[in-house]
Amino acid sequence: xxxxxxxxxxxxxxxxxxxxxxxxxxxxxxxxxxxxxxxxxxxxxxxxxxxxxxxxxxxxxxxxxxxxxxxxxxxxxxxxxxxxxxxxxxxxxxxxxxxxxxxxxxxxxxxxxxxxxxxxxxxxxxxxxxxxxxxxxxxxxxxxxxxxxxxxxxxxxxxxxxxxxxxxxxxxxxxxxxxxxxx
Ligand code: SF4
Numbered sequence: 101x102x103x104x105x106x107x108x109x110x111x112x113x114x115x116x117x118x119x120x121x122x123x124x125x126x127x128x129x130x131x132x133x134x135x136x137x138x139x140x141x142x143x144x145x146x147x148x149x150x151x152x153x154x155x156x157x158x159x160x161x162x163x164x165x166x167x168x169x170x171x172x173x174x175x176x177x178x179x180x181x182x183x184x185x186x187x188x189x190x191x192x193x194x195x196x197x198x199x200x201x202x203x204x205x206x207x208x209x210x211x212x213x214x215x216x217x218x219x220x221x222x223x224x225x226x227x228x229x230x231x232x233x234x235x236x237x238x239x240x241x242x243x244x245x246x247x248x249x250x251x252x253x254x255x256x257x258x259x260x261x262x263x264x265x266x267x268x269x270x271x272x273x274x275x276x277x278x279x280x281x282x283x
Pocket of ligand 1 (some may be wrong): 174
């Protein structure tokens with residue numbers, strides 16, 4: 101099986117979920133969110149194909165990473181390949197985060213998406229909405245997006261958010277740190 105990626109695996113992200121993470125940048129997205137930070141990942145024929153086995157080999161060599169993060173693009177457009185990768189990642193002790201423009205509730209409507217969710221620890225769901233953008237959110241760009249504890253949600257049959265990431269940080273990162281110099 102192959103997966104279309106936008107770039108090589110990024111082994112050292114600290115902004116795409118908790119800890120040090122390897123990001124799998126998938127290619128292809130049709131959500132067309134105005135203000136998308138990554139429009140080069142939209143074309144379903146862009147990027148390049150790589151075998152899932154090669155990705156597994158790369159993951160097997162990781163030493164310090166907490167987990168993997170699927171981003172893009174929208175990984176759910178290649179859900180079968182992502183399922184195989186997520187399953188493998190968990191089998192070697194890596195946790196799995198996934199960003200998607202779909203909502204969690206949308207994903208539950210399809211068997212293949214539900215199968216993928218079995219191997220996802222945290223889902224960051226929903227389109228990026230420019231008018232809801234905030235720089236004071238952890239691991240997400242706009243207020244509508246949710247950081248969901250997938251396994252608790254599946255167990256309870258309702259959407260359970262990761263409580264520590266609900267709401268916004270109070271520090272306004274837009275205020276320059278040296279502002280007092282000019283007062
Ligand atoms: S879902 Fe993500 S990659 Fe796709 S258009 Fe929206 S912000 Fe961009």
